[in-house]
Amino acid sequence: MDLFLRPWLIAICTGIGLSTTVIAADMSTTAISERIKPVGNVHIEGSTPITVTTTSSRTGQAIYDQYCASCHNSGLMGAPKKGDADDWAARVSQGDAVLAKHAIEGFNAMPAKGTCMDCSDDEIVAAINYMIKPN
Numbered sequence: 033m034d035l036f037l038r039p040w041l042i043a044i045c046t047g048i049g050l051s052t053t054v055i056a057a058d059m060s061t062t063a064i065s066e067r068i069k070p071v072g073n074v075h076i077e078g079s080t081p082i083t084v085t086t087t088s089s090r091t092g093q094a095i096y097d098q099y100c101a102s103c104h105n106s107g108l109m110g111a112p113k114k115g116d117a118d119d120w121a122a123r124v125s126q127g128d129a130v131l132a133k134h135a136i137e138g139f140n141a142m143p144a145k146g147t148c149m150d151c152s153d154d155e156i157v158a159a160i161n162y163m164i165k166p167n
């Protein structure tokens with residue numbers, strides 16, 4: 033081979049080699065970002081969890097039965113009884129917002145959230161709606 037051509041050949045070969053490397057790196061970057069994708073879905077403490085279905089899907093009745101019934105079935109400590117229109121009339125007339133506030137924050141012997149500390153505000157409201165419905 034002509035001595036003059038040899039450097040050119042080397043240059044071309046090196047060029048092909050390098051561009052192949054670049055393409056390979058690109059592909060692996062895509063592959064890596066594809067692989068690490070689920071890591072980006074990690075739940076950060078304090079943010080809204082991605083799977084909220086377990087806590088947000090409980091019905092008012094389920095919350096009531098588990099947390100509120102112990103006091104509100106019998107009227108323990110003066111708790112207004114479930115479905116008792118007389119017990120609830122004056123309380124309901126305060127308006128939904130006051131009822132919700134008292135149930136969520138607590139009110140005299142009524143404990144905050146009726147002790148259901150992992151209940152969302154919506155779940156407490158659902159439980160209230162369930163218990164004020166006339167039997």
Ligand code: HEC
Nearest residue numbers: 099100103109110111123134135140141142145146159160
């Ligand atoms: C430890 C007993 C107890 C538990 C458990 C309890 N409550 Fe109560 N609740 C009370 C008592 C007592 C009152 C009456 C407080 C008063 O009027 O002084 C009350 C009152 C209320 C009121 C009326 C507030 C108002 O403004 O008149 C609502 C609404 C209520 N509770 C909702 C709930 C819900 C919802 C739960 C369950 C998630 C629950 N309670 C669990 C004892 C309880």
